[in-house]
Every structure is written in structure tokens, then in C-alpha cells.
Amino acid sequence: MSKAGLNLLTAITFYRIATAPLLLLLLWRHELGWFKWLLAVSFFTDAIDGFFARKYNITSIAGARLDSIGDDLTVLVAIVGMLVLKWDFVLREKVILLILCGLFIIQTTLALARYGKQSSFHTLLAKAAAILQAAFLLSLFFLPHPLYLIFYSMAIITALDLVEEAILVILLPRWQADVKGICWIKRDQVQSGR
Template sequence: MKKMSYRLINLITFYRLAAAPVLVILLLCHQFNIFKWLLAISFFTDAIDGWLARRFKAVSLMGARIDSIADDLTVLVAVLGIALFHIDFLRAEWQLVAALILFYMAQNSIALIRFGKLTSFHTYMAKIAAVLQGMFLVLFYFLDEPLTYLFYITSIFTLLDLAEEIVLVLILPKWQADVKGLYWVLRQN
């Protein structure tokens, strides 16, 4: 049963990996209606695969790493759609967008330098940020006007998550996946 759980959960995660290039093609072909529905499905599968892995005790390092890559690709494709077809939104919010990009690049660069690989912490703050990102990005495509207040809330939590992950990269002695957060790491020491 556990082996079947691993396969099912990894299949859900692999869906997001496979969906990313399909979503890019849909964007380039101006198939926005199909794009927004598949994007919504991708964010939904992001919400359930981690929960299923914990529920069925089918957590693995490979699953955590693939999940992190699939998460990043899903967000990247959603932002690419905004950049291609709603650039005015990004121009209006360029300072906050620049801060998000800088923190993201810093977190990944420091992790690559320190550990030789990207993080897969899945902290509580990262989970909150991911839910907010999914809500904002899906609603961005389904509503006539973007919910700017939701963008600000999402950005704040994403910046807090990235800052926490930068600190975790700097203080953890070695790479590890599924870290609850800075509070728990400091409590262990």
C-alpha cells in the first residue's frame, strides 16, 4: 500500500512538472481559457500532494525535491503569463516584484553555494505563502481586475518565507528537507 501511495503522490507532483511546458505553449498560442483551468488544477495538485504524502506517511527526499521544482515552475509559468499579457500590472508593482525576485535569487544562490542544491524546506511560512500565491495567481486569471490587496498580502508572506529560508540556509549545518521553520531549528539547538 505504501509503495502505491508513493507512486500516486509522485504522479500528482509529476503532473505539475509536465503541465508547466504545456501551460507555456497554451500561453504562446493565446489559449487563455484552457491555460487558466490547467493552472488552477496545477495549484490544486500542489495543495494536495504534500498533504497526501504526510497523511499516508509517503514522504521522501526525492518527492520533496521534485515538489519544490514543480512548485517553482507552476509559479514561474503563472508569472510568465502576467509578463506576456498583463505587463501593466508588473510595471505598476515593479518595486515589490523586484524585491521578490531579488529575495528569490538570493535564497537560491546562497543555497547552491552552501549546499550545492536548492532547498526543499517546506516550512510553515512557505506553505502559507504558497497558498496565497496560488489564490492570487489563479484569481488573477479568473477575475476582470487583479486583487491588489491580495498581491500585497501574498508578497509580504513570500518575502518573510524567503528571508526565513535564507537564514535557515545560513545556520543549518547540512542540507535537509521538510524543515518546519526557523523557530523549530533554533529550539533544537
């Protein structure tokens, strides 16, 4: 693991964490141009740090935890922006949004009960869900009307991801980072004779 590479990825992750309160301030001050562009940069840096971490095999447990915090804060700020700026959309799609919130609460509660901290699996479904979440949330702020095809795709993949992660919490007795998914866990268990 390259120390310089790890430091760069950590700095990118800290950028997302530090930007979250600034984004909320911009939202509160109705500086929507700055809000949407800095939110876009936050989502973009999430993609960059994940790409470089995989490409150069730069991983650490602390980095995985920080990355999850940065991801969650970025999505949370985008959701707050959606609640503030797109309330009509929220009311129209409240059932789907409440289901996703419920699944997130269930998965997080299971992880906290089992591991004493949030999960940081970064499964393939989680990566797909993150891309769709970013695409939908950014389109919501940059375009005049919601893109429902992206919204429904995001909702389905996010729901599947949250269910998979809840099952992984049940299957894995110890906290692990960077788990590809249930199929890989079951394959590894079969190969190891468990």
C-alpha cells in the same frame, strides 16, 4: 511508507512538471481558457499531494526535491503568464515584484553555494506563501481586476518566507527537507545542547 501512495504522489508531482511546458505552449498560442484552467489544476494538485503526504506520512528526499521543482515550475509559468497577460499590473507593482525576485535570487544562490542544490524546506511560511501565491495568481487570470489585498498579503508573506529560508540555509550545515521554520530549528538546537 506505502509504495502505492508514494507512486501516486510522484505521479501528481510529475503531472505539474510535465504540464509546465504545455502551459507555456498554450500561453504562446493564446489559448487562455485552457491556460488558466490547467494552471488552476496544477496549483490544486500541489495542495493535494502535500495534504496526502502529510496525512499518510509519505515522504522521501527525492519526492521533496521533485515537489519543489514542480512548485517552482508552476509558479514560474504563472509569472510568465502574468508578464504576458497582465503587463500593466507588472509595471504598476514593479518595485514589489523586483524585491521578491531579488530575495528569491539571494535565497537560491545561498542554497546552491551551500548545498549544491535548491533548498526544499517546505516551512510553514513557505506553505502560507504558496497558498497566497496560488490564490493571487489565479485571481489575476480569472478576475477582471487584481485583488490587491491578496497581492500585498502574498508579497509580505513571500518576502518573510524567502528571508527565513535564507537564514535557514545559513543555520543548517546540511541539506534538509521539511523544516518547519527557524523557531523549530533553534528549539531543537537548545534541546540537543548545541
